Amino acid sequence: MNNYSLHSHNCWTDNQLQEATLHIKDGIITEVIKGPLIPTDLPLIEAGDAVLMPGVIDAHVHINEPGRTYWEGFETATKAAAFGGITTLVDMPLNSSPVVTNVAAMQQKLTASEGKRHVHCGFYGGIVGNEIVEKGIKELEALLAAGCLGVKAFLVHSGIDEFPNATLAALDKAMPVIKAAGVPLLVHCEWEMPIKGEDLLSQNPTSYPAYLASRPKTWENEAIKRVLQLCQKHHCPTHIVHLSAADALPLILEAKRAGLPVTVETCTHYLFFEAETIPDGSTLHKCAPPIRKHPNNLLLKNALRDGQIDFIASDHSPAPPDIKELETGNFQKAWGGIAGLQFLLPASWTALRDHMSLSQFIPLLTKHPADFLGLGEIKGKIAAGYHADLVVWDPAQAFEVTEGLIHHRHKASPFVGQTLSGMVTDTFVRGERVVGNGKGRQRNCGEIILKE
Ligand SMILES: [Zn+2]
Structure with a gap:
């Protein structure tokens, strides 16, 4: 079906939820008719009172294929994404093997996704x-010319030996080149410094508080300070990935107010979970930077509501159960990464619904990441001429996450057993209904997105 209508009483268009009918032809929204449905000859998909909005854009995903497909691959990750209402994702240059630091490796990535x-x-x-x-x-320069949407660097060990942290001297040299290509530099901001009670974690490897103390907020603050200095020098678009420490927000805000091209994301798990309730030994919750305590996380939510944090991403970074050390619960040895791609939309909404309206929430997963990726003219909005990447979901419908629901390669996720609000029923990828009434349908219609 490539020519049809889609009607909802709650369609997100012109920055508000209102009754509207979309005409979709050949993967494009050709018309948005506001107000009550006017019958036509076109086949009609009726979304009723469910929310119809642009498909979610997840700007931070680790797919790990090729090379570590047994951690997560394109087949499983993109299927999980579709079931979660995500229509576009951007894959990180690690933890695949080879890591994507040259054009040959990028080519292998594209081929692996076919x-x-x-x-x-x-x-x-x-x-x-x-x-x-x-x-x-x-x-x-060659990688940028090949169309990557941004360039990622770590300031601390990445967890993967073949992706060592970049030096500040390397960033200093790279930033003018990245700026010239019109894409952002994305930085994992933790700066390792000596901490009090250094051996706390080795003495208590299953203690979450000990793990939390091993990666303090000061590491994030220090890294962000250094990156902002470089941003000020070069005016290269600079993106702080997965902000966890709310202490750094005033610094970021000051840089934004000074006109620096700085953006920042936080992740679902920093909003949904809190250190106080993470059980010892629950390495499913291990990520870096870590999930912090309630007062910190509340500040992150407020910053999202107030427009200080630009968008939310999943930072989906799963690993097989043995590498997550699920049996031993050893935080020192476990892989740091959270599996949550499929639940980006409902878990973020569940975490934020008491803090903001749906109208404030929707752009955080649609328009804002689209703009960040340079896709704002074609995606992230329901308007004539935009791509028909769409999701239908019910923000009020609660469901419990069970292993059976999960389409990631591995079912291990801290979201299992949680009750989330926001059931996704339909996902459209360039007009193709890849999920319909909660069931997977036509698939494999995702496009490769390259910077032009
Ligand atoms: Zn990541």
């Missing part, structure tokens, strides 16, 4: 170590 893209996929490149200083910027 026949397995149930939603649209974009790709980031990466810079590591001091390579740019030592070997020059040719490889980076």
Whole structure:
């Protein structure tokens, strides 16, 4: 079906929820007719009172294929995304093998996704170590020319030895090149410094408080300070991924007010979970930076509501149960990463619904990440001429996450057993109804998104 109408009493268009009918042809929204439904000859999909909004855009996902497909692959990740109402995701340059630090590796990524893209996929490149200083910027320039949507760097060990943290000297050299390509530098902001009670975690490896203390807020603050200094020097679009420490918000806000091209995301798990209720040994909750305490997380929610944090991403970074150390509960050894792609929409809404209106919430998963990725002219909005990437969901309908619902490669996720509000029933990818009435249908219609 490539020519049809879609009607809802709660369609997100012109920045409000209102009754509207969309005409969709060849993957494009050709017309938005506000007000009551006017019957036509076109086939009609009736969404009733459910919310019809642009498909969710997840700008931070680790798919791990090729090379670590047994952690997560395109087939399972993009299927989970579709069931979660996500129509576009952007894949990180790690933890696949090879890591995407050159064009050949990026090509392998694109090839690996063939026949397995149930939603649209974009790709980031990466810079590591001091390579740019030592070997020059040719490889980076080629990656940018190949169409990566941004460049990722770590300031602390990434967890993957072949993706070492970039030096500040490397960032200093890379930023003008990244700026010239018109894409952002994305930085994992933790700066390792000596901490009090350094051996607390080795003595109590299953203690969540000990793990939390091992990656303090000061590490994030310090890293962000350094990155903002470089941003000020080069005016290169700079994006702080997965902000967890609310202490850094005043710094970021000051930089934004000064006109620096800074953006920041936080993740669902920093909003949904709180350190106080994470049981010892629950390595499902291990991620870096860590999930912090209630007062901190409340500040993150307020910052999202007040427009200080730009958008929410999943930072889906799963690993097999043995690598997550589920049996031992050892936080020191466990892989740091949370599996949550499929629940980005409902878990974020569940965490935020008492803090903001639906109208404040929707852009955080649609328009804002679309703008960040340079896709704001074609995605993230319901308007004539925009791509028909759409989701139908009921924000009030609660459901319990069971392993049976999960389409990720591995079912291990801290969201299992949680009750979420916001059932996704239909997902449309360029007009194709890949999920219909909660059931998977036509798939493999996701496009590769490259920077033009
Ligand atoms: Zn990540």
